[in-house]
Amino acid sequence: MATLTFARPEKKNAISHDMWAAIPDVVAEVEGDPGLKVLVLTGAGPDFSAGADISEFGSLRSTADGAAAYDQVVEGAVTALAGMTKPTVAKIRGNCIGGGCQISVACDFRFADTTARFGITPAKLGIVYDFRSTRQLVSLIGPAHARYFLLSGQLIDAARAREIGLLNDVFTDLDAGVSDFAATLCSRSQTSVRGMNRIIGKILDGQSESDSEVEGIRSAAIHGEDYAEGVAAFLDRRPPKFTAS
Structure with missing residues (x-):
């Protein structure tokens, strides 16, 4: 099993441009390693990820061309994760918002503990969510719940996320639950x-x-x-x- 950790706990693991750009290489490495069967994505500290690092938007998304280039990097990360044949598991605590939730939806499985909260917030930023990630969200939770997420930008807790199908399960002991499930996948x-x-x-x-x-x-x-x-x-x-x- 391989683990990819978003490790900026001082910023709630906000995903920088360089972090987005590195994800396809991690995916290729895991896919090409015969000793690895599962990729687990998680965050350092109490959060999965609060989303893309908005502090970079002034320099990287200040023009239409800059925004398009940034979005292309994000889409490359999402496409790489969604295209993996080896299973991907998002292990979620705390904030899983915006780009963090986008990453989790691109994974095959999502597990959380009771501290997790979820939201996708482009409507708070004047951004229109990209087509691939919107399709993934609609396929996962249906159009009504996808509209709630995208149009309102409201946050929901882990129990509600489980109800609407965003989560596969909520574990009291998240580490043990994900480890057991990954072991099951590896045994098949x-x-x-x-x-x-x-x-x-x-x-x-x-x-x-x-x-x-x-x-x-x-x-x-x-x-x-x-x-x-x-x-x-x-x-x-x-x-x-x-x-x-």
Whole structure:
């Protein structure tokens, strides 16, 4: 398991331009390392992230061209996370607002403790949220809740976030809960996990029917060592020992 930590606790882990720009490289490193099966994203201290570092906006977003360039870096980070085949887990305490919430929505799973609070606040800044992140939010919580988030900029607590589907679960012991879930993911067939995650991503991107890539993923799984081991373990009534990386 790999962990990416937003480490600016003195600024509630506000995400700087350089931090946004570094995320695709982290994603590529995790995807390319056969020893890593899960990426957990979290924040140092009591917060996940209070969002993009607005103190940079005066210099980096003061013109239309500057704003477009900044947004391209943010979209690159979101696209990289959403495109991972290895599972991503957001482990959330405290503030998960604006760009922080945007990052969490781009992950495959979101878990929090009771201190967490959530909001996406472009309407407080005169910004229109980008298309990819809006689609991800609508796919996750539906258009009514997405409108509430984006148009009002209001914050909600962890219990409400769980109710609307923003969170997979709320844990009293967040570290233990996420660790146990990550261990479960690591114990499954990685051929299955990554293949199905890729197919889900294609569906979320608007694909409505199977294609040659999907059929190739499924065919490779059937002919792979994990399938043989999974069937044998089931018939022998024992836990499977998957070896494909």
